[in-house]
Amino acid sequence: MQKNIxxxxxxxxxxxxxxxxxxxxxxxxxxxxxxxxxxxxxMRLPKIGGKFIQMEDEIAGMAATIGGSLAGxxxxxxxxxxxxxxxxxxxxxxxxxxxxxxxxxxxxxxxxTGLPTATSQEDVMQARWGTHGDHAVIxxxxxxxxxxxxxxxxAFNLAEKYSMPVLVLLDEVIGHMREKIEIPxxxxxxxxxxxxxxxxxxxxxxxxxxxxxxxxxxxxSGYRYHxxxxxxxxxxxxxxxxxxxxxxxxxLRDKVYKNLDDIVEVEEINTDDIDLLVVAYGxxxxxxxxxxxxxxxxxxxxxxxxxxxxxxxxxxxxxKYADKVKAMIVPEQNQGQIVYEVERVVAGxxxxxxxxxxxxxxxxxxxxxxxxxEVYTNA
Amino acid sequence: xxxxxxxxxxEDKMSHILCPGCGHGTIxxxxxxxxxxxxxxxxxxxxxxxxGCSSRIPGYLNxxxxxxxxxxxxxxxxxxxxANPELKVIVxxxxxxxxxxxxxxLIHACRRNIDxxxxxxxxxxxxxxxxxxxxxxxxxxxxxxxxxxxxxxxxDLCNLAIGAGATYVARGTAYHxxxxxxxxxxxxxxxxxxxxxxxxxxxTYYGRRNQLKDAVTMLEWxxxxxxxxxxxxxxxxxxxxxxxxxxxxxDKPAPxxxxxxxxxxxxxxxxN
Ligand SMILES: Cc1ncc(C[n+]2csc(CCOP(=O)(O)OP(=O)(O)O)c2C)c(N)n1
Numbered sequence: 001m002q003k004n005i006x007x008x009x010x011x012x013x014x015x016x017x018x019x020x021x022x023x024x025x026x027x028x029x030x031x032x033x034x035x036x037x038x039x040x041x042x043m044r045l046p047k048i049g050g051k052f053i054q055m056e057d058e059i060a061g062m063a064a065t066i067g068g069s070l071a072g073x074x075x076x077x078x079x080x081x082x083x084x085x086x087x088x089x090x091x092x093x094x095x096x097x098x099x100x101x102x103x104x105x106x107x108x109x110x111x112x113t114g115l116p117t118a119t120s121q122e123d124v125m126q127a128r129w130g131t132h133g134d135h136a137v138i139x140x141x142x143x144x145x146x147x148x149x150x151x152x153x154x155a156f157n158l159a160e161k162y163s164m165p166v167l168v169l170l171d172e173v174i175g176h177m178r179e180k181i182e183i184p185x186x187x188x189x190x191x192x193x194x195x196x197x198x199x200x201x202x203x204x205x206x207x208x209x210x211x212x213x214x215x216x217x218x219x220x221s222g223y224r225y226h227x228x229x230x231x232x233x234x235x236x237x238x239x240x241x242x243x244x245x246x247x248x249x250x251x252l253r254d255k256v257y258k259n260l261d262d263i264v265e266v267e268e269i270n271t272d273d274i275d276l277l278v279v280a281y282g283x284x285x286x287x288x289x290x291x292x293x294x295x296x297x298x299x300x301x302x303x304x305x306x307x308x309x310x311x312x313x314x315x316x317x318x319x320k321y322a323d324k325v326k327a328m329i330v331p332e333q334n335q336g337q338i339v340y341e342v343e344r345v346v347a348g349x350x351x352x353x354x355x356x357x358x359x360x361x362x363x364x365x366x367x368x369x370x371x372x373x374e375v376y377t378n379a
Numbered sequence: 380x381x382x383x384x385x386x387x388x389x390e391d392k393m394s395h396i397l398c399p400g401c402g403h404g405t406i407x408x409x410x411x412x413x414x415x416x417x418x419x420x421x422x423x424x425x426x427x428x429x430x431g432c433s434s435r436i437p438g439y440l441n442x443x444x445x446x447x448x449x450x451x452x453x454x455x456x457x458x459x460x461x462a463n464p465e466l467k468v469i470v471x472x473x474x475x476x477x478x479x480x481x482x483x484x485l486i487h488a489c490r491r492n493i494d495x496x497x498x499x500x501x502x503x504x505x506x507x508x509x510x511x512x513x514x515x516x517x518x519x520x521x522x523x524x525x526x527x528x529x530x531x532x533x534x535d536l537c538n539l540a541i542g543a544g545a546t547y548v549a550r551g552t553a554y555h556x557x558x559x560x561x562x563x564x565x566x567x568x569x570x571x572x573x574x575x576x577x578x579x580x581x582x583t584y585y586g587r588r589n590q591l592k593d594a595v596t597m598l599e600w601x602x603x604x605x606x607x608x609x610x611x612x613x614x615x616x617x618x619x620x621x622x623x624x625x626x627x628x629x630d631k632p633a634p635x636x637x638x639x640x641x642x643x644x645x646x647x648x649x650x651n
Contacts, residue, residue: 025461025462027458046644046648051461051640053640056484060454063447063451063457064455064458067457067459068461218463219443220422220465221422224421224441224442226444228446229446237392
């Protein structure tokens with residue numbers, strides 16, 4: 001059998017993954033470095049009977065994405081930092097109303113208009129806390145073009161499974177880099193849109209077990225119900241009943257935090273018998289991988305923990321290594337964001353160092369290797 | 380008669396949040412009569428709203444209902460309609476919701492001419508948040524955030540909608556209920572983006588502060604200041620001063636967005 005091997009950009013692979021996962025609706029607003037995703041979907045979606053719409057801004061792009069999902073489509077939008085800021089209000093709505101959809105953020109340098117074509121990882125905290133109020137989020141960060149394909153599929157699957165918006169964070173360099181990718185003939189385990197099958201009269205759209213998402217009927221399918229961003233009970237109607245509000249807010253958290261084994265994914269590379277752990281994600285985890293390899297060759301006991309799920313944070317993996325290593329280094333293409341999460345989990349059991357680059361140029365393996373050597377000798 | 384309409388309501392979700400004398404209930408009544416007359420399929424009708432007193436009304440209506448974020452109802456509605464053009468989509472919005480925070484979405488929904496009907500409940504004030512001025516508050520009126528009189532100039536939402544490309548635009552009032560019902564019926568039946576500005580009244584937060592002491596006075600104000608559009612157009616400016624036209628203001632079909640998109644799908648579909 002001939003393998004379907006291609007050379008493509010991360011943004012293109014993201015589209016291929018989305019199509020493999022069943023996307024049929026896209027609404028968004030153009031912004032570098034994410035625009036190719038919109039452009040390719042504008043071309044591809046009508047060919048499969050899907051819908052593409054360019055909205056008047058990102059606020060509307062997020063809103064229409066939610067609308068498309070409520071009408072039964074697997075739905076997505078794509079943007080970059082400034083656009084993600086605008087999407088945050090309705091991203092929060094999608095969290096509260098539990099609307100499955102995928103939001104891709106191809107990260108560029110900030111703040112503000114910043115460095116539109118430069119790579120960055122500056123939005124990881126915006127992804128976590130960009131919308132107001134208590135909430136849990138799922139954000140995934142692929143490290144290669146091939147990984148972007150599978151990660152986008154995973155994002156759709158998690159969105160459907162937990163009935164919530166899921167973020168895919170691409171470093172600009174991942175979005176725009178061209179690499180070899182193999183597109184499989186068939187993808188297993190695509191999560192379908194769940195639909196209720198019970199009695200229409202007594203349908204309780206937001207009735208769900210404490211650690212699960214609801215099963216929301218597509219509008220037009222005969223299950224009539226109410227959707228609101230206000231705190232609501234099982235019926236979907238607003239409530240201020242403290243017990244019901246607490247149940248909802250706990251469930252919105254626990255459907256993510258009680259399913260960490262299912263959601264959190266990491267790669268542990270060279271982590272047997274180590275003194276020092278490098279924790280990295282996205283493009284920087286590749287610079288880190290070569291740095292770690294070189295360090296190994298030089299006889300240093302160094303390993304790499306590659307985070308593929310950024311949120312919820314991989315507490316259990318950091319925890320596992322905190323007692324085993326003397327130090328951790330967290331290289332990031334920003335002024336230091338995830339390093340604080342690592343520090344929180346390590347809680348003083350090992351030294352934690354940030355290694356950063358945020359001038360628009362990609363962090364090199366050499367920068368990480370130098371830091372590894374320095375920390376290693378002083379540890 | 381009234382009993383026959385009750386199936387359109389979610390009676391178990393009342394009592395409603397509207398104040399005594401509020402015009403919004405009357406406009407909702409006109410909408411329900413229109414829906415009844417049009418015999419809309421409940422399962423295939425979606426009512427979308429933003430945030431505000433008016434935007435709480437979908438909760439009382441027995442359809443697919445979506446209460447969204449402030450100003451954004453039309454953007455959510457656009458997604459729903461494009462995703463499934465079989466659905467009838469009606470948007471309920473306040474004057475602040477539609478003309479301030481949601482002004483851009485209104486303009487672009489008009490421009491796209493997507494088959495959605497928007498009913499703007501214009502009570503000239505931010506009701507939900509207790510009486511701050513809106514872009515529809517007349518110059519010289521008082522509001523909590525215009526304690527010395529409003530100096531912000533307003534604008535004509537219907538003219539805006541016409542200018543932006545809506546294909547059916549009308550204005551009615553809570554006083555002229557049967558006319559309003561007819562206008563909503565026409566708007567929902569017309570293909571394309573339709574706007575009905577329904578002049579409402581907020582005795583609690585607008586009237587009290589502006590020498591319009593109660594709902595009756597405010598309804599009388601509507602009766603005295605509204606003028607049929609046909610007559611309004613013919614009269615010279617000095618005769619229409621202080622008055623506003625009601626009735627159909629614009630009715631001119633244009634290609635509808637979802638139909639145009641379907642043409643692209645038909646031409647591009649891979650199995651062709
Ligand atoms: C983003 C955001 N900004 C502000 C508010 C506060 N707010 C709620 S309703 C409202 C105004 C509603 O006025 P209008 O749209 O005229 O509707 P009415 O209540 O008069 O029917 C405001 C400012 C909000 N909910 N969300």
